[in-house]
Amino acid sequence: MRNTIGGLGEFTLITRVTAQFPTTDDVILGPGDDAAIVAAPDGRTVATTDVLVEGRHFRREWSSARDVGHRAVAQNFADIAAMGARPTTLLIGFAAPSDLPVQWAEDFTAGVRDECAVAGGTVVGGDMVGSDTLTIAVTALGDLGGADPVLRSGARPGDVIACTGPLGLSAAGLALLEGGVDGPALCLSEHRRPSPPYAAGAEAARLGATAMLDISDGLVQDLGHVARASGVHIDLDSMSLEPDPELLEAVRILGTAPERAPETARGLMLAGGEDHALAAAFPPDAELPAHWRPVGRVRQASEKAGSGTDFGVTVDGSPAPGGGWDHFGPG
Ligand SMILES: Nc1ncnc2c1ncn2[C@@H]1O[C@H](COP(=O)(O)OP(=O)(O)OP(=O)(O)O)[C@@H](O)[C@H]1O
Ligand SMILES: Cc1ncc(C[n+]2csc(CCOP(=O)(O)O)c2C)c(N)n1
Ligand SMILES: [Mg+2]
Ligand SMILES: [Mg+2]
Numbered sequence: 001m002r003n004t005i006g007g008l009g010e011f012t013l014i015t016r017v018t019a020q021f022p023t024t025d026d027v028i029l030g031p032g033d034d035a036a037i038v039a040a041p042d043g044r045t046v047a048t049t050d051v052l053v054e055g056r057h058f059r060r061e062w063s064s065a066r067d068v069g070h071r072a073v074a075q076n077f078a079d080i081a082a083m084g085a086r087p088t089t090l091l092i093g094f095a096a097p098s099d100l101p102v103q104w105a106e107d108f109t110a111g112v113r114d115e116c117a118v119a120g121g122t123v124v125g126g127d128m129v130g131s132d133t134l135t136i137a138v139t140a141l142g143d144l145g146g147a148d149p150v151l152r153s154g155a156r157p158g159d160v161i162a163c164t165g166p167l168g169l170s171a172a173g174l175a176l177l178e179g180g181v182d183g184p185a186l187c188l189s190e191h192r193r194p195s196p197p198y199a200a201g202a203e204a205a206r207l208g209a210t211a212m213l214d215i216s217d218g219l220v221q222d223l224g225h226v227a228r229a230s231g232v233h234i235d236l237d238s239m240s241l242e243p244d245p246e247l248l249e250a251v252r253i254l255g256t257a258p259e260r261a262p263e264t265a266r267g268l269m270l271a272g273g274e275d276h277a278l279a280a281a282f283p284p285d286a287e288l289p290a291h292w293r294p295v296g297r298v299r300q301a302s303e304k305a306g307s308g309t310d311f312g313v314t315v316d317g318s319p320a321p322g323g324g325w326d327h328f329g330p331g
């Protein structure tokens with residue numbers, strides 16, 4: 001029992017974990033009572049939740065506890081940013097077996113704390129329960145700062161689709177880990193600790209974005225949600241997707257012939273999930289900073305090309321290949 005959370009007990013563990021989190025201007029009452037009280041300066045709070053399950057989302061042999069902490073924050077605060085909001089606070093449900101080392105819980109918490117410092121939020125509560133499967137369920141809250149939220153449903157024909165943040169790197173990192181081969185550090189680190197462009201969410205709202213979401217399941221599949229919600233069609237220009245040199249190197253290490261590497265890398269940029277980049281639709285006359293890379297156009301839904309499994313997204317005018325993540329669909 002020594003050095004396991006079973007030895008420490010639930011309430012000591014809660015005290016140790018919550019002691020790591022600073023208070024911020026968004027916190028009226030932090031952890032310790034029946035609920036937290038969070039400031040909502042304009043009267044609205046953006047709320048979202050995502051779950052990480054060991055074996056499904058991470059493996060302890062591939063990711064450190066700190067990595068999982070970073071990732072739990074990143075995937076949730078990316079959803080807040082994708083609404084055009086500023087990340088403020090988190091609640092963390094922590095379900096773990098009793099023989100989990102205390103050190104793992106401490107390191108996970110340090111990862112949460114450090115990613116919160118990057119995103120600008122903090123933790124105000126959570127829950128600790130026993131479970132055979134290590135599972136992290138995070139609720140994130142955010143503040144719109146008086147602005148209108150950027151929904152998935154506002155894209156209009158003529159809009160430009162632009163992305164900011166990495167694409168394909170996390171999928172390449174995962175493939176390297178699955179293959180048991182070493183590869184570019186950037187791919188491995190983006191898989192273990194995604195780096196969503198948090199501030200770009202509110203920036204997109206200021207720039208007049210008509211629709212936005214973060215890329216968790218794959219660019220094509222996720223933009224399909226925008227296309228359906230907005231009643232439009234989206235055509236992506238594959239040649240506007242410029243693979244990072246590290247992504248090209250990773251696909252070569254994974255066995256792609258050098259001359260095919262750009263195409264394979266673009267395939268990962270189109271279908272790879274978990275980068276938590278932001279993709280948004282902007283009016284054609286929007287003046288976008290360079291980090292928002294135009295990657296496609298919004299068209300009338302009636303111009304939709306292709307048949308079969310059409311998510312309302314084409315690539316270079318042709319039906320997009322599948323490949324996005326579906327937790328319950330065919331693998
Ligand atoms: N069990 C559920 N009950 C109610 N709403 C849900 C449930 N699961 C998902 N949703 C809602 O469905 C919408 C889409 O969920 P989804 O999880 O695909 O989005 P996401 O969190 O942006 O993506 P990802 O989970 O891949 O990061 C969200 O508004 C989410 O709150
Ligand atoms: C061990 C292990 N195996 C597979 C994957 C790949 N994976 C899991 S969930 C997901 C989509 C986003 O999830 P969600 O929709 O729940 O946010 C992806 C691409 C992984 N990360 N770790
Ligand atoms: Mg979700
Ligand atoms: Mg999302």
Ligand SMILES: [Mg+2]
Pocket residue numbers: 216217325
């Ligand atoms: Mg998903």
